[in-house]
Structures are given as C-alpha cells and as structure tokens.
Amino acid sequence: MPVSTTIAAPAQTVPPGMQYLYGSGEGAAISAQAWRALVNYVGWQANDKSGESAVLAPDATLAVPRWMSCGTKPRAAVFDVDETVLLNLGFEYNDAVHPAPYDEARWQAWERTGLTQVAAVPGAVEALNDLRKMGVTVVFNTNRSVGNAAQTAAAIIGAGLGPAVHGETLFLAGDDATGNKKDSRRAMIAAKYCVVAMGGDQLGDFSDLFNAGLPPAARRAAVTTGAISAKWGVGWFVLPNPVYGSALKGGVDDIFPQDKRWTPPAAPEAK
DSSP states (O other): OOOOOOOOOOOOOOOHHHIIIIIHHHHHHHHHHHHHHHHHHHHHTTTTTSOOOEETTTOOOOOSSSSSEEEEEEEEEEOOOBBBTTEEEEHHHHHHHHHOOOOOOHHHHHHHHOOOSSSOOOHHHHHHHHHHHHTTTEEEEEEEEEGGGGHHHHHHTTTTOOOBBBBBTTETTSTTTTTTOOHHHHHHHHHEEEEEEEEESSSTTOOOOGGSSSOOOHHHHHHHHHHGGGGBTTTTOOOOOOOSSTTSSOOOHHHHHGGGGGOOOOOOOOO
C-alpha cells in the first residue's frame, strides 16, 4: 500500500487584533454595549434644551472646545463606516492570509468589489433602526472615495444599515477639497442638522484636531483631561478597533512612563 507523501499545510495564524475584533465574544459585546449606550443617550437627549451640537465649532480647540449651535434644526447622528458600522471581513481576511503593507490601490479595489464580504458591526443594525424610529436621521461620514459612492452605498444598504444616499446621508472623501479630513464635511452636516451623537473607531471621526501631529502621550491626554474628557459617552461614542488606524503608533518610550516600569526582583541565591 503506497504511503501518502502529502504534507499538511501549516495552520494559518490570525493577528491578535483581528481575532479580537472579528472573532471574539468580547469584541462583539463591547460593540453592542457602545451602540446600546448611544441609543440610550440619544433617547435621553431628546429632552435636553441646551441647543448644542456634538460637532465642534470651527474655532474650537481641544483645550477650549466650543460646539456648533443647534437652533431648531432636525436631529441627526453621524457615523464613520469602516469598523464603526461595517466590518471589512473580506479585506482583513486577505490581509491575514497574505500579509502586506497597506496599499491604496488594493483598498480601492476592495471598495469597488467587496460589497458582500462585509458584515454589520454587532449592535449597529438595531441601533440605527432605533435612532430612525426616534426621528433621528442617520448620516454616514467616511473616508471611502467619492469615486466609489455607489458601491459604498450598496455595501451599507446590503448589510442592513441603510439607507445611504450620497450627498444627503452619505459623505465621502472627495466631497470637498480637504481629502481625508472630516471637519468640513461635519460642518456641512451640522449646518443642516442638530448632530446629537457621533460614533467612530478613530479620534479623527470626532475632530481633525486629534490628528494635528500630537504624539501618543499628548493625544491620550487630550481625551482624558479637560472638557473633552466629559464628551465620551455623552455625545461621542467610540467603537473598538485594535486592527488598524491612528491609535496604533508609539514605541516603548511613548507608551510606558519611566516611573511605571517594573523589573522582576532577582531570585534569591540557592544555598
């Protein structure tokens, strides 16, 4: 009887961040928790008469934040798309099995063709439906390309998250002259709506000021101190993304303060 010479292929490994975000119950639970908190906040906010938007005013700073005025404008909630309402499972699968540096041409191909290899973020479909039932318009503000507007709308709608109409409830990179910056698009949305809540997985989904060259420690301090620190869970809601983006930077000296470093004590000498 011949002996098989077939060698089993090595098991494919998945990066820890992808395991967490796309496969773990913990990642799903945090997403569902964030969406439920957002809906609860918007429901409570219906009785808030402060007249303030969740969008920073053009002359605001992180140290001295000011908010756009709502007046009598109808309410809206504004969300990033990728890894906020939509999980890019097909693209990240390709990254997991064929690791390579980020390539813009490959991402553009994904935007055009990966319409069905996506899934809604846990809790997002129910939350967006609840917001719409409250009379809140759901608006998507994404750095996907304006050239792929039809495909992006189709992906959002196909995942059960729509409607998404370009120029009305869908805003994209290329809608103005600022490229991947979102503040001018947020201002366009806030000119029409009272933005009661925003959700995203990157700090740039809330303000471009976070991406103005701040080193990791200063960026972290900007979200944990001062008036901005009071906005998390009160108008601004963050979804988990340990896979890619502006959060993933910094070396040992950026991340671990000198006074918090620990070295195990030396083992006692054997007698």
